């Protein structure tokens with residue numbers, strides 16, 4: 215079977231035309247994160263960079279974004295669209311290779327926008343992200359479509375048919391077991407949003 219990064223490489227050229235983008239909804243989701251000027255953010259699985267201008271608007275010129283994706287074609291499109299925004303480090307890298315190497319307490323927010331189902335080892339991801347977050351930093355899992363729609367799309371493609379999005383309450387339980395405080399869960403008919411915060415439990 216082809217590598218999954220190859221699958222996403224093939225989707226990159228058409229991504230922005232096939233992906234329905236509702237700017238109002240993305241703005242609402244980003245506001246729920248609670249970003250501040252100067253924050254450091256990881257956009258994990260950034261694709262063609264749809265989220266980047268929305269995050270940039272919140273964190274301003276003093277903020278920093280790491281835009282990471284393992285598809286070189288997705289990153290190439292993100293760079294061509296938003297390379298001039300400034301303050302963004304674009305990386306072609308597998309998320310699990312990246313998270314194991316980041317120094318302690320670097321990010322204010324790690325955002326998985328339409329990305330979480332593709333993470334194969336979720337317990338390990340939660341653990342590594344914990345180390346990467348500053349105190350009170352947040353791990354955000356969000357989708358601008360419903361869980362049912364996400365899972366329907368994935369089940370229709372052999373390459374990602376097992377990459378399913380669990381109910382919000384299930385993800386909340388996983389996060390609590392990983393010592394996060396879960397501040398918000400939305401699992402509705404048009405969006406999905408989970409905000410987990412690194413508390414002082416460890």
Ligand SMILES: C[S@@+](CC[C@H](N)C(=O)[O-])C[C@H]1O[C@@H](n2cnc3c(N)ncnc32)[C@H](O)[C@@H]1O
Pocket residue numbers: 219222223233258259260261262263264265282283284285288307308309310327328329332333
């Ligand atoms: C559904 S797309 C979402 C893209 C973008 N966040 C958006 O909402 O338009 C998922 C992205 O995750 C990337 N991806 C999947 N598994 C990955 C991994 N293990 N490491 C890094 N990127 C990955 C894919 O290449 C793809 O660009």
